[in-house]
Structure formats: structure tokens, C-alpha cells
Amino acid sequence: MMATQLHNETLLSRLPAVRGRYIEHVDLSGSTWFRVGGPADVLFRPADVRDLAAFLTECPRDIPRTVLGLGSNLLIRDGGVRGVVIRLDGAFNEIEVNGTTVTAGAGVLDVNLARICRDAGLVGFEFMRGIPGTIGGGLRINAGAYGRAFRDILDWAEAVDGTGSMHRVGLDELEMSYRHCGAPEDWVFTAAQFHGQHGDQREISARMQDVRQARKDSQPVNTRTGGSTFKNPGNDNPNGAKAWELIDRAGCRGLVRGGAQVSELHCNFLINTGAATAADLEALGEEVRRRVQAHCGVMLEWEIRRIGEHDPKNDPKTDRGNGPELVLTEEAP
Numbered sequence: 001m002m003a004t005q006l007h008n009e010t011l012l013s014r015l016p017a018v019r020g021r022y023i024e025h026v027d028l029s030g031s032t033w034f035r036v037g038g039p040a041d042v043l044f045r046p047a048d049v050r051d052l053a054a055f056l057t058e059c060p061r062d063i064p065r066t067v068l069g070l071g072s073n074l075l076i077r078d079g080g081v082r083g084v085v086i087r088l089d090g091a092f093n094e095i096e097v098n099g100t101t102v103t104a105g106a107g108v109l110d111v112n113l114a115r116i117c118r119d120a121g122l123v124g125f126e127f128m129r130g131i132p133g134t135i136g137g138g139l140r141i142n143a144g145a146y147g148r149a150f151r152d153i154l155d156w157a158e159a160v161d162g163t164g165s166m167h168r169v170g171l172d173e174l175e176m177s178y179r180h181c182g183a184p185e186d187w188v189f190t191a192a193q194f195h196g197q198h199g200d201q202r203e204i205s206a207r208m209q210d211v212r213q214a215r216k217d218s219q220p221v222n223t224r225t226g227g228s229t230f231k232n233p234g235n236d237n238p239n240g241a242k243a244w245e246l247i248d249r250a251g252c253r254g255l256v257r258g259g260a261q262v263s264e265l266h267c268n269f270l271i272n273t274g275a276a277t278a279a280d281l282e283a284l285g286e287e288v289r290r291r292v293q294a295h296c297g298v299m300l301e302w303e304i305r306r307i308g309e310h311d312p313k314n315d316p317k318t319d320r321g322n323g324p325e326l327v328l329t330e331e332a333p
């Protein structure tokens, strides 16, 4: 079946015929936890892995492609994302439990995998209860919490590369470390197999409740946020302090820029208090990095992925447009 909704002749006419769907000019702000960001030129929802692979094989190389999970670790800039944004759902949402192994599509929510494994009496997936993203997004960053991460339970992952070739790679080849995966940036993860151990369903359930409660107590989970903004510093941090501690010591808790604020509850989280632009959030994050470096010499590294183009109207780094000045006010005492 030919692609539907082909209105943007300049881009859409250059894209290959697919069995899935192309949708043009899609507002992406509703697709991220921050609820900010401009439009995608074209959103592509592949029908299945073969459709995705055929698309990647035939799509002209000069057209940028970006894969989107649940947008829980993403700051999409106000000018939007050029080219094609790929979203995996439908056929990518399947889960299959087989003894102590579980295969999940890249579109599966971490929380759903944790629940299925609990119901199957499988221990080891409880940490996923607190990570509000997809399996694909988790593979890309080796997501983790409470001392456990994807790499601890992963057997293999499948991906399609930028030329449409399919790969199945074992854990070792993925070179996963703290919030890092060594897979090439053009890989789109499509599925993964994990392993657990048989255990008591009630105990698993209790541990998942604990994870849920700990989240509610320590993180602004019911706000528009992107999770941890910066990675915890590694060897360049002689005191071993976590990112939130450095941010706190640098006096950034509660710092505000436009509609963006450093969370009072957990100061490694940025929040959109209602009317933030992506430019507000990014400029606030950069200001936090600057202040932390000035205070203790550590340059924090963004954990949140920032993608897309700046909107000149909102971009504080340009003199064009009528965006707000880069002036920070502090609401916190």
C-alpha cells in the first residue's frame, strides 16, 4: 500500500513507498515528557521490521532520520526536527516470555515489561518499573536505576542500521557502561532479549511498589521533566559527588529561566513549569553547567539528548527575534 497523507511534495515525494504511515508536520511537543519542541517534517511509523529496513535502505542518504522513543530523555528544540522522525509502535510492542528469558520489541514500555515479568514470576526487572521510557530508548542509553541497568539483564539486541542492514548483537558487542551504549548512532534498535530468574511474585510486586514509592518521594515524577539532566561525573570528580549534589552546592536548586526551573525536589531534574520553551530549558541547563564549573571545576555532561533546530524567535544565543533575554532569576531562597 502506498504511503498516505503525501502533502509535502518536496520531502515526501523523495521518500520510498512503505507499508507503514508517513504523517507530515507533526507537532512533537506532545511526544516528549517536557511537552516542548517544534514539529517533525515527517513522522514515519513502520509497519514492522522489514518495512523499517526497506525504508532505511531506500531513503536518500541526505535526508536526516531520527528515532523517537517515549521522549522521556529528550529535549526537542523549538525549531523542530528536519527530515524523518521514526516512531516504533504496533508490531514493535510485542513481548514473549519463554522460561527465564523475555523478548521485547523496542516500542515496549519498560514499565510494561516489568509488569509482565512480575506476572511471570521473573526476578530482575523490578528497576524498570521506575524508568518511563521504551526498550529502544533504554538500550540506547543503558538505562538503569537502583544499582541495576539494562546491561545486567540483556542477552542480545536487534537493530537496523542506516543502510537497512539488520543486526543481532550480544551484550559484549554493545559496550554498555554507565548511561552509555557503544552501538553506532545510526542504529535503530528493534528488539531485545533479556533474562531473569524465577522468584516469588509477591516479593517482586513488593519491590516494584518500593521503586514506585521511592520515585514519588524523591523525584518530580508528575511534572513535565526529562529525568536526570546530567550524568553523574566520573573520574574528573575527585570528591565522588553526584550531579545533584554539585548542582545544589553551586546554588542552583530552584533556579528559574522563563518557564523552566531546576526542580526543588531533585535538583538534577529540570522542569517545565507550564510555559517553558525548549530554549528556556536548554539555556537553564547550560547556566547550571556554567555555575557548577565555576563552583567546583566539574563540567557536567548532558544525559538528556537535545535534538532538532533552534527557533530564532526563542534562541537566546541569537540577536534575532524577540525571545527573552538570557537573564536568570532565582526563586529559591
Ligand SMILES: Cc1cc2nc3c(=O)[nH]c(=O)nc-3n(C[C@H](O)[C@H](O)[C@H](O)COP(=O)(O)OP(=O)(O)OC[C@H]3O[C@@H](n4cnc5c(N)ncnc54)[C@H](O)[C@@H]3O)c2cc1C
Pocket (backbone or CB within 6 Å): 033, 066, 067, 068, 069, 070, 071, 072, 073, 074, 088, 106, 130, 131, 132, 133, 134, 135, 136, 137, 138, 139, 140, 141, 142, 143, 144, 145, 187, 188, 189, 190, 219, 220, 221, 225, 226, 227, 228, 305
Ligand atoms: C521522571 C523520569 C524519571 C527517569 N528516571 C530514569 C532512571 O531512573 N534511569 C534512567 O536511566 N533514565 C531515567 N529517565 C530517563 C528516560 O526515561 C530513559 O533514558 C529512557 O530509557 C528513555 O527512553 P525513551 O523511550 O523515552 O527514549 P527517548 O527519550 O525518546 O530517546 C532517548 C534517546 O534514545 C534514542 N532512541 C529511542 N528509541 C530508540 C531506538 N529504538 N533505537 C535507537 N535509539 C533510540 C533517541 O533517538 C534518543 O537519542 C527518567 C525520565 C523521567 C522523565
